[in-house]
Amino acid sequence: MATILVTGSCGGVGSWTVDHFADAGHEVVGVDLRTPPGTRENVDFKAADLTDYGETKQLIEAAGPDAVVHLAAIPNPESHAGSRVFENNVVSTYNVLDAAGAVGARIAWASSESLYGTVFSEADWLPDAFPIDEETPTEPEDPYGLSKVVGEEIAARVARRYGVSAVSLRASWVTYPGSEKTRTAREGFDPATADLSGNCWSYVDVRDLIAAVEAAIDPDSSKPPIEGHEAVLVTAAENFLGRDTAATIEAVHGDLPADCDIEGDEVVFDCSKAKRLFGWEPEHPWREAEDAEVTGPGFL
Template sequence: MHIIVTGGAGAIGRHAVHELLSAGHSVTTIDLREPPQCMSGEQFIEGDLTIQSEALRVIRDADVVVHLAAIPNPDSDPPERVLSVNTVSTYNVAEAVRRNGIRRLVYGCSESSSGFGIHYVNIKPQYLPIDETHPVCPHETYSLSKRFGEEIAVWYAQAYGFEAVALRYAWVWLPRDAAGIQALVERHRAGNWQVGSWFGAYIAPQDVAQAVRQACDVPLGCGRLEAFYLTAESTFYPVPTLEVLTAIFGELPEVRDADYFVSNPYATPFDTRKARNMLGFRPAYDWRHYEEWVYATPK
């Protein structure tokens, strides 16, 4: 297949491009800047996806579009810019997909779109584990932009009959954040840790890339979107997940599927079984071996 990856010059994008090329696909990267070194078989096109004419020009002649381009957090830019850039670019990508007859859109969403990732208010889950049908409550600029993007993909897939996938991945541990994460890991290893408001979910970019490849390949019906939560197998905490959630909220949310936590007491509160069953997703990376994978750069 020929696959377009928006944001392919970014940290997650480089891993996704490498994974897709390794699987035998042809890949075109679209970004505001060219990657330091294009991989063998990768093509690059410069394009600003916040401009619709640019999106229509560069997103064409492909089987699948993987849309990863985004401002990746609420803190690096003014909040109104985060919301507008992420939402408008996703709208323009969806327009290009439908106008140019592309079969599938794979949207790089976020667990934050649920309201439980990046958040300013601690919202107690209605039940555990949190699956893709759990009600959402995004309430800051980044999580809102990701949620709006998923809704655009849902409605466009229904209206125009293309296939869509939303990958709701957890906090992706990237080289640019390595110093802060390393300090977190070292405190954790020394036993100097405490439960905050974070649920402890994270993921390696290599595992996100695995899911991107699977989302491009999995058989789907037209006219609908399939969403998937993606995290590492277990949380970052050394105590069982139900204890973590009790510590955060003062009481345990309803546990609808106790077997989920019996098989792995440290399992992420985000239910990844749909990704496991439909995509074949198997996260391979864990914080205990963080140094072995966080600095890996695909070439």
């Protein structure tokens, strides 16, 4: 069994990630600004300010992890000053990934589809082509998307400097089994009045995102890790509206890229690289997830 350090361990994705690896029998070190009120078998919770390099390095050196999963971040630019979002996300990512690289840990961290620039843009604009893949230019205007662009450069630098594996997971909006959010959004959707959608109603189930994390760090395998740095899109295969994607984009945005190769409710993101690289495909569509009864983390 591996030792896996997870940052943002009290957050939504982080807490589910901690639970998953602890259930699998791994030794987990969960790191957040505060420790949770409860305890969890196989988990050692630590409180740390990840924007402090000394704290971060000391904690990671002491844990000696086989893998580091970096999920801690301010998740959008709308609830904090932009400078705080950018500084927190970039500095913490540098500190965590550099310290992880120095101890030879495999790395997976939460980048975002927001780095393409459409999600938090104040203008209504679409990319030059659909589907979007890892080669689509990143053109963020907001501090959150920009922090993810810089974070991927940090991950690439750490992979070069220390010779470790680093995977940047470009995840979409994360949903949870049993949640009503996708149902509410879908049932209240009217193309004539709908808000613009920078990610074109894409999402990823938290269980599928964790599966991508696990595939990226591959804690149970003796095979060589992924070489260097790779950025990989991870989203569900379909939009959560149950509508024709291209027709809905055209109805809401008033336009479509001239190059548009998507069919039916197919999502606008091409996740085939994740399948090629480590065999990942989404397995939890909203149609079954909305009514799923899955117990979440009990230590919060």
